[in-house]
Amino acid sequence: MSMAAKPVLRIVTADVERSDEALMGAVATGDAEAFRVLVERHLAGVRRFCARATRADLADELTQETFTRLWQTRARWKPGTGFTALLYTVALNLCRNHARGQSRGLRAFFLVEKEGQPHAPAPDELLDAKEDTARLRRALESLPDAQREALLLQYAAGLDSSAVGEALGCNASTARSRVFHGLRRLRELLGETP
Amino acid sequence: MTCPDEAQWTEFVVSRSEPALEQHLAACPACQATVAHLTRLTQRLASDDVGLESRLSVDAVVATALRPRRPVRALVAVAASLTVLAIGGLALQGRQPEMETMTARGEAPAWRARVTTRLVSTSAGLIEPGAVVPVTTRFTVASFGVLATDQLFTLAFVADSKGVVHWVAPTWLDERSVPTAAALGVDGGFRTNPEHVLSLDHSVAFDDLAPGPASLVTMVLDAPVSVLAVERAWQGDAAGLRARFGEALVRVVPVELR
Ligand SMILES: [Zn+2]
Numbered sequence: 001m002s003m004a005a006k007p008v009l010r011i012v013t014a015d016v017e018r019s020d021e022a023l024m025g026a027v028a029t030g031d032a033e034a035f036r037v038l039v040e041r042h043l044a045g046v047r048r049f050c051a052r053a054t055r056a057d058l059a060d061e062l063t064q065e066t067f068t069r070l071w072q073t074r075a076r077w078k079p080g081t082g083f084t085a086l087l088y089t090v091a092l093n094l095c096r097n098h099a100r101g102q103s104r105g106l107r108a109f110f111l112v113e114k115e116g117q118p119h120a121p122a123p124d125e126l127l128d129a130k131e132d133t134a135r136l137r138r139a140l141e142s143l144p145d146a147q148r149e150a151l152l153l154q155y156a157a158g159l160d161s162s163a164v165g166e167a168l169g170c171n172a173s174t175a176r177s178r179v180f181h182g183l184r185r186l187r188e189l190l191g192e193t194p
Numbered sequence: 195m196t197c198p199d200e201a202q203w204t205e206f207v208v209s210r211s212e213p214a215l216e217q218h219l220a221a222c223p224a225c226q227a228t229v230a231h232l233t234r235l236t237q238r239l240a241s242d243d244v245g246l247e248s249r250l251s252v253d254a255v256v257a258t259a260l261r262p263r264r265p266v267r268a269l270v271a272v273a274a275s276l277t278v279l280a281i282g283g284l285a286l287q288g289r290q291p292e293m294e295t296m297t298a299r300g301e302a303p304a305w306r307a308r309v310t311t312r313l314v315s316t317s318a319g320l321i322e323p324g325a326v327v328p329v330t331t332r333f334t335v336a337s338f339g340v341l342a343t344d345q346l347f348t349l350a351f352v353a354d355s356k357g358v359v360h361w362v363a364p365t366w367l368d369e370r371s372v373p374t375a376a377a378l379g380v381d382g383g384f385r386t387n388p389e390h391v392l393s394l395d396h397s398v399a400f401d402d403l404a405p406g407p408a409s410l411v412t413m414v415l416d417a418p419v420s421v422l423a424v425e426r427a428w429q430g431d432a433a434g435l436r437a438r439f440g441e442a443l444v445r446v447v448p449v450e451l452r
Binding site for chain 2: 032035036039040043044047048051052056057059060061063064065067068070071072097130132133134136151152154155156158161176179180183184186187190
């Protein structure tokens with residue numbers, strides 16, 4: 001192994017080791033580089049969460065807005081709180097607001113993405129996959145809000161029970177119980193063969 | 195051997211905290227199937243395959259988040275039936291701007307609409323490129339042209355010298371909401387009068403427009419896109435908006451705010 005590789009390794013390790021909370025502390029003072037690291041770490045998770053909590057074509061806008069608001073409200077960061085709980089509280093509120101807007105009849109809340117969609121007839125497997133995605137979405141929509149949110153925070157966002165509880169304003173065991181009931185109901189709704 | 199019930203297996207999958215169940219699981223194909231199904235469900239929730247590719251990149255998300263945004267409280271909007279009268283005068287003066295033709299993508303010459311929207315001053319009317327515009331100007335949007343049967347939407351904003359976007363249409367008063375493009379007031383059927391002029395039912399003045407070179411931007415589209423999508427695509431000229439909203443008509447009028 002070449003000696004020249006060592007300094008590079010050290011720098012990478014130092015970045016990896018900074019916790020989300022330490023990075024957010026730096027973001028609170030206006031550190032855009034720390035913000036960038038947080039976006040890198042959580043972009044995929046937030047998008048996954050927003051897509052499952054609303055619709056795939058809304059996920060990009062809601063994800064962008066989540067990070068924009070995180071940056072705008074950075075000065076309100078309180079050391080000692082969990083970063084993922086804060087991040088997903090922002091995402092959750094945006095998704096809830098979207099749902100409320102929809103119920104008032106504002107169905108076309110965001111542009112439905114048209115570009116990049118295949119014009120040719122999709123192969124059967126693709127149709128099957130789309131049908132699966134649609135079935136999952138319908139099943140999720142029919143869950144009680146508290147169960148759906150807990151389930152998505154745990155699995156789509158990858159939060160542990162205490163962070164799920166913190167984001168939802170309940171304790172970890174309540175969060176676990178919501179995930180439990182949500183998963184049971186989802187299994188009933190989707191039948192034996194997924 | 196009695197199998198644990200489904201509730202117990204769900205609990206097991208959710209918290210993975212019961213070693214006794216693991217022993218049973220290792221020896222029981224029926225329960226393995228139950229656990230496998232529950233696990234597949236959780237994996238589907240965790241999958242990035244949500245049905246649509248993301249257009250986001252880390253660079254773009256960071257750049258957009260760091261871009262300054264107009265303070266919502268600085269926006270003043272009033273219902274102003276007077277603007278209709280003011281704009282009505284424009285048509286009589288024969289000062290309609292050039293109209294653009296909107297066609298369906300991929301279709302031959304058949305057009306869907308001939309229309310343009312422009313930001314206008316409620317006191318001075320149509321604002322031409324290069325005009326000197328007082329920062330206290332009250333803006334509204336007028337649409338000119340022959341409109342098709344399709345429902346069309348318009349967006350209009352002032353981008354000042356600091357790069358801050360100030361929305362005229364739709365108005366954006368509440369930061370907790372994200373408004374979408376305003377519907378152009380077409381009530382069905384082709385409009386055949388080329389002098390037809392429509393205007394919004396409100397006008398807007400801002401108390402925080404930065405003096406200097408500014409852009410008055412108007413768009414016409416066939417979908418109610420959100421102000422956020424437009425802010426994200428705005429890079430200081432029409433090109434970014436055209437790249438993002440392929441079918442939109444985009445008009446950028448450079449002015450000097452003073
Ligand atoms: Zn068994």
